[in-house]
Amino acid sequence: MTFTEMLRDATTQNQSLLCVGLDPEPSRFPQALRGDAHRIYDFCAAIVDATADLANSFKPQIAYFAAHGAEDQLERLMRHMRASAPHVPVILDAKRGDIGSTAEQYAKEAFERYGADAVTLSPFMGFDSVEPYLQYHGKGAFLLCRTSNPGGNDLQAQRLADIDGQPLLYEHVARLAQGPWNTNGQLGLVVGATYPAEIERVRALAPTLPLLIPGVGAQGGDAVATVRAGLTQEGLIAVNSSRAILYASSADDFAQAARTAALATRDTLNAARA
Numbered sequence: 001m002t003f004t005e006m007l008r009d010a011t012t013q014n015q016s017l018l019c020v021g022l023d024p025e026p027s028r029f030p031q032a033l034r035g036d037a038h039r040i041y042d043f044c045a046a047i048v049d050a051t052a053d054l055a056n057s058f059k060p061q062i063a064y065f066a067a068h069g070a071e072d073q074l075e076r077l078m079r080h081m082r083a084s085a086p087h088v089p090v091i092l093d094a095k096r097g098d099i100g101s102t103a104e105q106y107a108k109e110a111f112e113r114y115g116a117d118a119v120t121l122s123p124f125m126g127f128d129s130v131e132p133y134l135q136y137h138g139k140g141a142f143l144l145c146r147t148s149n150p151g152g153n154d155l156q157a158q159r160l161a162d163i164d165g166q167p168l169l170y171e172h173v174a175r176l177a178q179g180p181w182n183t184n185g186q187l188g189l190v191v192g193a194t195y196p197a198e199i200e201r202v203r204a205l206a207p208t209l210p211l212l213i214p215g216v217g218a219q220g221g222d223a224v225a226t227v228r229a230g231l232t233q234e235g236l237i238a239v240n241s242s243r244a245i246l247y248a249s250s251a252d253d254f255a256q257a258a259r260t261a262a263l264a265t266r267d268t269l270n271a272a273r274a
C-alpha cells in the first residue's frame, strides 16, 4: 500500500485529519520519567498507544532522538508503531536535503533503517536532491513549501523575477511538486497552519497533493481556517500538533491527557470540514 493510500485509509478509519507529532523532550516528561533520555521510547510509546485510534498519521521528529543519542529508541518506536498501529502511516520528520549521492544515504536511513512511510525534505537544493527518495516507490516525500515559522517569509515569500508569472518561491515549489517533479505521484507539501491564506494559495496550485500542516496548538495556528483552506475531496491533509498533545499534563496521567487533547483537536478539525 502506498503512503497516500495509507493516509486516506487512516483518515477514514479514524475519522481524523490529525497528525500526532512525537517531539520528545526529557526535561518536559512527567515526574517519574523527567530528565531521563533512556525513557524516550517509553514516553512516546505511551502517547502512540493513547492516540492510535485518533490520528491519521504520526510524525516523529528525528532531532529529538538524535540529540540524545537515542536513535535506537527511535528504531524501537518505529517497530512499535508498525506493530500496534499498522493502519497509521508514519512521517519521519528529518527535513533532509543534500546532493544526490548523500541523499541516497538519507533515503536509505528514512525508509530502510527506520521503515518510515514518508519523510520531510527541503527542496532548495533542487530536483536531483529529491530524486533518490522517489526511487522508493510508494513512499511519501513532503517538500517544505511555506513553513509555519515567521522567518519562512525571508526566502519563501520572495519573488522569482526570472520565472514566468514571477511567482513567489513557495508558489514555485508548489507548482513543481504538483507537476514536473512528481514523477511517481509521491510528493506532498509542508505548509504552516499559521498562514491559512498561503495554504489556500498552495491548494490552488497543488490541488491533489497531500499537505502536512504543522502549527496548530503550541504555535497558535488556526485549526478551522487550516481545514477550510487545505482540505478538498482529492487533497488530503495531516494537521500536526506536537507539544500541545505531548505535554498536556506533566503528571502521571500524561497519556490520558494527551488522548483528551488529541480528541479535542481531532473534533475541532472535523467540525471545520465542509
Ligand SMILES: O=C(O)c1cc(=O)[nH]c(=O)n1[C@@H]1O[C@H](COP(=O)(O)O)[C@@H](O)[C@H]1O
Pocket (backbone or CB within 6 Å): 021, 023, 061, 093, 095, 120, 146, 147, 148, 149, 190, 191, 192, 214, 215, 216, 217, 218, 219, 240, 241, 242, 243, 244
Ligand atoms: O516539517 C515540519 O514538520 C514542520 C514544518 C514547519 O513549517 N513547522 C513546523 O513546526 N514543523 C514541525 O512540526 C512540529 C511542530 O510542533 P508543535 O509546535 O509542538 O506542535 C515540530 O516537529 C516542527 O519541527
